[in-house]
Amino acid sequence: MNDPIIEVTNVCKSFGGVIANYDVSLTVQRGAITGLIGPNGSGKTTLFNSIVGYHPIDSGSIRLDGREISQLHVQEIARLGLLRTFQTTRIYGKMSCLQNMQISVPHRKARLVDMFSCERAEVLERAEQLLAFVGLYEKRFLRAGSLSFGQQKLLEFAMALINEPTVLLLDEPTAGINPTLINGLIDRLRRANAEFGITMLIIEHNMRVIMNMANKIYCMAHGEMLAAGAPSEIQNDQNVIDAYLGAH
């Protein structure tokens, strides 16, 4: 079961004098759900941003499926099938849910003429299926910006799914959602992983959620990788407990 799809090796990234990531290494196995935890400001989102090409890294290497991607731009990486969702949900607010889905289809195959292609029946059908999958089918004609925060998160997740990613990076998928919706979201994340075969790397603060979902968990603190292992190992790791609760 050693089939890595993302390999981050010795990545360093600093902003001015602040070292956000120092010598960080991480591996995501194909088809697995991997967790990334750590206190606020420990460099998790910076690592995410580095992986998806949001900013250049200072040193180290990031590989997707064996291919070096640390020099590529956000859009190129997205078209390779590595997609991320945002901590603060981002959707196209003035467009309907269905239009949000229609414009999120995979662009890796897009040719120039596809800029002017019309509504395709199979895209609509797929969009409706996935909206039904996340439970937003009744709201498909509504303006996305008028949905509640939790529903927008579900929509963003559905938009990611229609893009047919091989790897999905989720930045705090359950933050700010009420417990009822969290249950549904976890269930759908699991199904997306099992049924669509999407590998996932998830940043999460909700310990019970991440401990239950992930096969392997990485823990960061102060920009460095503190520990890695199965959920049970992480839960009993003294360093992790210290980092989260304060070592005194």
Place this chain on the structure above:
Amino acid sequence: MSRAPVHPLTIGLLLLAGAAAPLLFPAYTNQVAVLWLMIVFASTWDILGGQMGYNSLGNIFFFGAGMYTSAVVQIGLYYDVGMYTSGARTTHIVFTTAQYFTGFALGTIAAGVVAALFAVVTSWIVFGLRGPYFAIGTLGVAVAAAELISSWEWLGAAAGISMPVFPGAPETQKLFFYFLLFGLAFAVLGFLRWLYSTNFGLAINAIRDDEEKAEAMGLYTRRYKRTAWTIAAFFLGIAGAIFGNMTGFIEPRDIAFPTTTFNIFMILMVLLGGKGTFWGPVVGAVVFQVIKEVTWTYFLGWQFVALGLLIVIIVVYFQQGIVGWLMEKYPERFGIRIAPKERQESSRAIGLAPHPEGAE
């Protein structure tokens, strides 16, 4: 927003109004012709400003570029341009009817193509900018073009160029240019209607709503932005060629690159009618043109004060514009649906729902 095809009746009425106007109000043919030009201005500005969320202050550049391109083609086909524009020329210049129309047709096509080429070239620079920097950057392009031509002797410099004279009676000339501008406006509206119904419309709307998200989703954002800019440029170039021939005399600052009049009018009309809507720019152009003609007629000398006041009022109190306001008031008539406020969710969130594994 609504992507349903336009009702045939709307098209018929628009055609009828366009064709009947010069017959019903022959005294106002030129004013109505300018109205069609304004509709072209507003609708093409809205491609970037409204639908894509990129406020350009430099669209007028393509209008002037088209105007000068057509002038060069029309003259250059039969005479030496430098000699024609020289202040000391002594040669007698005549264009035969055939020469005039051949030159005009070729010049107009060239105007569209050259303006589009300029758009492709400038897009490499201006789309590195966003927000207010994009606005100022594009304005810089237009101002620089005006300055450049003002000192370019070969193109007549600040003294301008007298265009070839229309071979016909003044009345025929009026109607000829009226129907050209009307046809152009009609073509622009038809083209945009189609364009907004395709993937392109969705993509530029997505860029407007959240460009960073669109990038993160792998959308070819640059490709869309540059194409949108080029489309606007193409139509503005053609409009410039027609308008230059209509006025008969072109010069850089007030006619070809009027950054403080036509250039601002474009934006004002779109804001007045409603940004990012298909009919907003049209409605805005009609209302604006009426206000403009009335103030020009009755408050001469104060017209720019009145216009300034209008800008302030729109920007402060009426940002959504006429069509935007109607859409907010009667969203269902425009096919927009808004989520009702937190109905089922709040009742379920009390905590009675079952808690499957994995959550607090």
